[in-house]
């Protein structure tokens with residue numbers, strides 16, 4: 415029997431590609447560039463399935479042009495804001511994602527951003543790297559201590575909980591806002607705030623771990639930023655869409671926000687050039703899940719979903 419044909423538009427891990435080639439007839443895009451809407455549409459008549467990343471956009475317009483041959487979009491990402499799920503569902507195309515497997519890597523990066531932002535990582539590194547470090551004083555590069563600090567977590571899903579676990583290691587007082595309160599075993603002493611504004615008022619450090627949906631676009635706007643304590647540090651490893659970047663910039667300029675650590679931006683790739691003038695904004699290029707073991711686990715999870723689908727079973731991570 416012939417194997418199902420799948421398209422993998424981006425360069426996934428070697429182990430993922432090897433397994434995919436073993437079990438499927440794989441079409442790879444060798445140059446590793448984001449699949450354009452026209453490429454996605456053209457490929458849909460050649461394949462039964464796709465394993466895209468968040469860089470391939472399945473808007474309603476794209477979905478309307480897809481060939482009925484395409485039966486499943488098995489995302490290599492946990493976030494699916496690049497997919498119009500309603501449109502895909504109406505088109506009868508199944509969609510899956512890769513939850514769980516990237517929670518630790520992303521939480522780890524959020525911790526790096528929080529520490530780096532709080533302790534002047536950008537300017538300190540530049541000073542040493544450029545040979546400009548010519549003095550020392552007790553009042554030099556004094557940062558904000560993370561250990562024992564109060565952290566507010568917006569979104570206590572898998573990544574939020576993984577972050578909380580790491581923050582406990584730093585003796586932080588953990589507060590969170592979530593759609594629903596977690597059980598006390600899962601909370602492990604974390605303090606629930608039903609109202610986001612209440613969370614903001616106690617968040618000397620704030621970290622975002624919720625998905626980008628129509629309800630969360632610009633969730634952190636000027637009004638909410640104003641509710642954060644003076645000198646707060648903001649971290650975003652979720653999606654750029656969650657933050658009003660002009661409002662964040664204004665708060666960085668005024669000093670109300672002491673520092674920010676950002677792995678996600680409204681415009682990706684590229685980021686926000688206006689942030690670059692501020693060394694108290696520690697920036698990374700959307701690499702939250704970029705570790706060797708996590709990339710393998712994401713690829714394998716996407717393939718597990720495809721395997722279940724083509725075996726006539728329900729994929730574990732089916733969204734629509």
Ligand code: DGY
Nearest residue numbers: 468490491492493703
């Ligand atoms: C995700 O999985 O959503 C990450 O942002 C990488 O795409």
